[in-house]
Amino acid sequence: MLIATWNVNSIRTRLSQIVDWINQVNPDILCLQETKVMDDSFPVEPFEKLGYSVEMYGQKSYNGVAILSKIKVENVKKGFNGCREYDQNIEFFLDQKRLISADINGIKIINVYVPNGSSLDSDKFEYKINWLNSLASFLDEQEKKGALICLMGDFNVAPSNLDIHDPKKYEGGIMASEIERNALNNVLKERLIDSFRIFEKNTGHWSWWDYRNNAYELNKGWRIDHIYISKELSSKLKSCVIDSSPRENLRPSDHAPVMIDLNLNEINEDFFEDEDNFFEI
Numbered sequence: 001m002l003i004a005t006w007n008v009n010s011i012r013t014r015l016s017q018i019v020d021w022i023n024q025v026n027p028d029i030l031c032l033q034e035t036k037v038m039d040d041s042f043p044v045e046p047f048e049k050l051g052y053s054v055e056m057y058g059q060k061s062y063n064g065v066a067i068l069s070k071i072k073v074e075n076v077k078k079g080f081n082g083c084r085e086y087d088q089n090i091e092f093f094l095d096q097k098r099l100i101s102a103d104i105n106g107i108k109i110i111n112v113y114v115p116n117g118s119s120l121d122s123d124k125f126e127y128k129i130n131w132l133n134s135l136a137s138f139l140d141e142q143e144k145k146g147a148l149i150c151l152m153g154d155f156n157v158a159p160s161n162l163d164i165h166d167p168k169k170y171e172g173g174i175m176a177s178e179i180e181r182n183a184l185n186n187v188l189k190e191r192l193i194d195s196f197r198i199f200e201k202n203t204g205h206w207s208w209w210d211y212r213n214n215a216y217e218l219n220k221g222w223r224i225d226h227i228y229i230s231k232e233l234s235s236k237l238k239s240c241v242i243d244s245s246p247r248e249n250l251r252p253s254d255h256a257p258v259m260i261d262l263n264l265n266e267i268n269e270d271f272f273e274d275e276d277n278f279f280e281i
Helices: 015-025 045-049 123-144 178-188 195-199 231-236 264-271
Strands: 002-007 029-033 053-057 065-069 074-078 099-104 107-113 149-154 192-194 225-230 237-242 258-262
Touching (some): 045 053, 107 123, 192 231, 195 225, 195 237, 225 237
Parallel strands (some): 002 029
Antiparallel strands (some): 002 258, 029 065, 053 065, 099 107
């Protein structure tokens, strides 16, 4: 089963590019970020014609996330729904649509668009760290339920210096600070693993290139778009690929799609044979 994530930087601006890419790759599940459109204006029909159901959580001009799936979607949640710690500060995050989750064929799909944070001395940075801490609490709740998790999206964090084209230049700065990396590690808590790093240990692989200064042409990128999976899924993972080809389009998104291939049939057969692993889908 192919599962992909892509920050499209406006669903309406990039619609034809997304449709073309889907026709080439045919993912079973596609998670989108920065859709930048209200739910009632989301272009659902082109995706339904391709066989996808569409679940979205959007706002005008900013943010926005969506899940496209050819497989039955259940238990859709928008925002940090059901997270006890988050409920104490619910008003703080309601204005920004950055998380949507659903159960799809035994997997908890969680699609996120993590705040950029702007700079380490800004209020936006504090918002980013608080948001990541709430994501950690949300994941704690899913873990308690025994869920098999696939967490993906634009994290706006390079996990290590291997994920930056010039780590010395950006050392300690936004998307590369220890504060952000520690907050991300708190989300993962060693319960989730980086799909890409199972297959590729070296630097030089990017998912985002700044529009400025010919960053793509000079291959000056960052790897900030990730797919994290529960450790129990690692043996079922066949591949993880960053597809940079859409970045060569006219008026492209500044991000590239990332996708994994999971042997889902094997997951269902093996995992659910053990009654101790049963969880409510």
